[in-house]
Amino acid sequence: MRKKKAVVLLSGGLDSTTTLYLAQHKGYRCYCLIFDYGQRHKREIQSAVKIAKLSNCEYKIIKFSLPWAMKSSLISKKIPIPDRDITEKSNATIPSTYVPARNTIFLSFAASYAESINAGTIFIGANAVDFSGYPDCRPTYFSAFNRLIKVGTKRGAEGKRIKAVAPLLNKSKAEIVALAYKLGVPLELTWSCYEGGKKPCRRCDSCKLREKGFKEAKMRDPLVYTPKLKK
């Protein structure tokens, strides 16, 4: 039997990589979509490519710039990445790392890719529990997007399935870490830090949420704790 096809938005981070492995585990033949949009942490692109190759997936890298988004600290290096308390309800405010309409742009490309290869499903690793409060990560957003592609694509207009799913949406970061281990996700290849330096900064939202996840899951993050090998 031929495998069902899916497009997977792959940033190279913990969530999207776990989503890719989950989609493969569910029997999908995955086509990864990677974006080079001028993000500060360009390093995640290399991670994504390595992960796509390791998991034997076709992948496409789509490059574009968002010249108007220089107010986002995820794009402009002139704006510092915020160092804030993620344990409080700080996610009630949207931080400067927000890139206007980013997931909508990503998902639009994914819908175009999906329709072109006759894939009915788009996987996205969005999470609305341990997240930064971005509006385009909430459940209501995904319902609205699915309505849009149902009416706005040829595939959808013909009554065929075309749907974005976010299987990690309601999971805590600890649950995601546990799932990643279960699925054999190559955690050492993933990259979450917004700074994109040589080592995770452990100060940005993304590092803190990841660290909290590993701690609560009682696991060690191979990116942060590298065991020294004895000679």
Add this chain to the structure above:
Amino acid sequence: MRKKKAVVLLSGGLDSTTTLYLAQHKGYRCYCLIFDYGQRHKREIQSAVKIAKLSNCEYKIIKFSLPWAMKSSLISKKIPIPDRDITEKSNATIPSTYVPARNTIFLSFAASYAESINAGTIFIGANAVDFSGYPDCRPTYFSAFNRLIKVGTKRGAEGKRIKAVAPLLNKSKAEIVALAYKLGVPLELTWSCYEGGKKPCRRCDSCKLREKGFKEAKMRDPLVYTPKLKK
């Protein structure tokens, strides 16, 4: 009083140019968004730039490729542009010029641009009367898109206006031509033909719809009929 800002999707064709002039006529300060996505009729980009400059608008050109869309005759030169009867209900079928999820991609970038410059309105020249039957040109599609950006942007989540409007949606091509004349649209600078040659091919849907519009409006298209100047 400061003018309200709007982002205008400008392809350089008759409809989008008329939409730009209409938005300016309505008092908006317009920011044009032009796409270079590998379209066969690359010539339209030059038209769009000339029109944006002539109308004193800021503009951005966003470049990307859709490597999976080579089945679309609007992108692949290996596939002929269809020559079909537009007077019949041929628009019940979606032609090969359809580019998967194209308007969704365009509008996503527009939403990102609009949010970044605090513009509440996005103008798009889509038309659902004399059109090629694309699913992403229908009224139901725009309602779905507006729902999406209302919930999926910071601006929308804060209760501020962010909305795509398509003022030509229910107009016939003849009405659009008449409106273009009324608004002083530089019709000689616009470009509609999908082939992108030196002269309009007069065989593609876009040429035929344009020709039908001028004929019914009892006007002459300066792109097709160039009056010879007497020496």
